[in-house]
Amino acid sequence: MDKQGYDAIRKLLGESPAFVQGDVACAYGAVLAGCRYFAGYPITPATETAESMASLMPGCGGTYIQMEDEIASIAAVIGASWAGEKAMTTTSGPGFSLMQENIGYACMTETPCVIVNVQRSGPSTGQPTEPAQGDMMQARWGSHGDYELIALVPNSVQECLDLVIEAFNLSERFRVPVIVLTDGEVGHMREKTVIPEFDELKLVERETPTVPRESYVPFGGGEAAVPPMGFFGLGYRTYVTGLTHTEKGLPATSSAEEHTKLVSRLCEKIRQASESLVRIEERYLDEAEFAVVSYGITSRVALNAVRTLRRRKKKIGYLRLIGLWPFPEERLLGLSKQVKGILVPEMNLGQVYHPIREAVAGKCRVAHLPKIGGEIHTPAEIVEAVQKLMGGRRR
């Protein structure tokens, strides 16, 4: 994006700092990242993102399509990405469930795209207007087969904007779907939000082939390679299929060798970059003996609780997961060697608690503080649970 394009977008977005909802900030981030295609189906509490995109897209030469459902929405986004556009869809629980097959398709076909899931309380239609963190595992394992993708979890309106930009960058860089997991509370709350200036905006564009047409290999490269994307219109011959395919992109559905090579590469391109994908916020970890590990809206309350405990001279630290998938295992293992126990408050009955326990591998205690029903933990509940953890014995 050049300065002229940026100025035109800034005119559309209006004043900075803005006082907008998290959902709207997601749309702002998308437009600033260069997203010019949005397909979606309205659903509480994600509708405001679609609404914003509907008003923003025509003004910047983009396309907004309201599809017949969420399956069609993600399919259209994948198609748009193969036509060379940066594309996004937004949804919530029930719609996210419907998108799962095509998220796998996007992984298999190495299609850059961004999916914002404004989580609400489930299962099924559940509590439409209430926030939850019930899709943390679905974001990682919702589609079938082996795959890797990237998921980011904002905890403020500002971060909705910033992380959607980052989501586009990572999606272009690694040719994977990137999922932004917000929730009904972050999505609907309003906060002071600063729109980045032109020179602060760092955008990544997908690599495209530079070789002569006849020597282009659309799905080639080494064991962890991200091949240049010869999307439609560039003149390169590319066959796109969800079937197991050769480096040329042609179906090879009976070959164990081709399947292993392809799927291993799709996983390895993310796994080998996992250190560079660590996004965590650490506070009060100096000399911490116990820590609260949280993410999303819960981390706002957790920080409040940790501050309270620090004022009481308790050695409690705070670690916030911003990048959830790939999971920052090494960092959690490191933390477990420093502290005696970790508390995991989350708005589900036990999801991110599990990979934390796996990463920690018994090196310290891990206690869980679940809460569902659309209510956010109170700082007092977290303080109490930390105190209980501090007083508890090692099993």
Next chain:
Amino acid sequence: MNIRFSGFGGQGIVLSGYIFGVAAVFDGKQALQTQSYGSESRGGGCRSDVIISEDEIFELAPPRLDVLVALSQAAYDAYLPALREDGTLILEDDLVDTGNGSGHRTFRIKATDIAHKKFGRKIMANMVMLGFICAIVEAVSREGLERAILDNVPKGTEEMNQQAFEEGYRIGKGEPG
């Protein structure tokens, strides 16, 4: 400063909270506005909380309210316990009965009635209420609020909204009409 606007869907509760937040940002402060409502578009319980601060905001749901604005009996009954003892209570006079009173510093206004009689539109009640609150509570500047209102009401209705705000403000200051 923690303010809760409460009532039922359709009374402009969320918009009122939003406008207060916008005004705070105009004033150069930090603001966080959250909201809660049911699946119904009108008639269900609704609240909107605004936290205004000079510094970074760590609270999401204020444990104790400085100001409670209640536009329905159900909202008054539900949220009164959250109001600090020295907090301010602002009520829609025709819709809330406090019985023997709550002991709080209390202000009442017939915002809906005024909106209907003076402007012919009940929907202006929240602007009357915003003006009334602005006159009583020192949370955001009048200038910031007026600017926030003008920026966020439908085109062509600015003048009436402004007048409704001024009417509420005048009553809040106890000035003659």
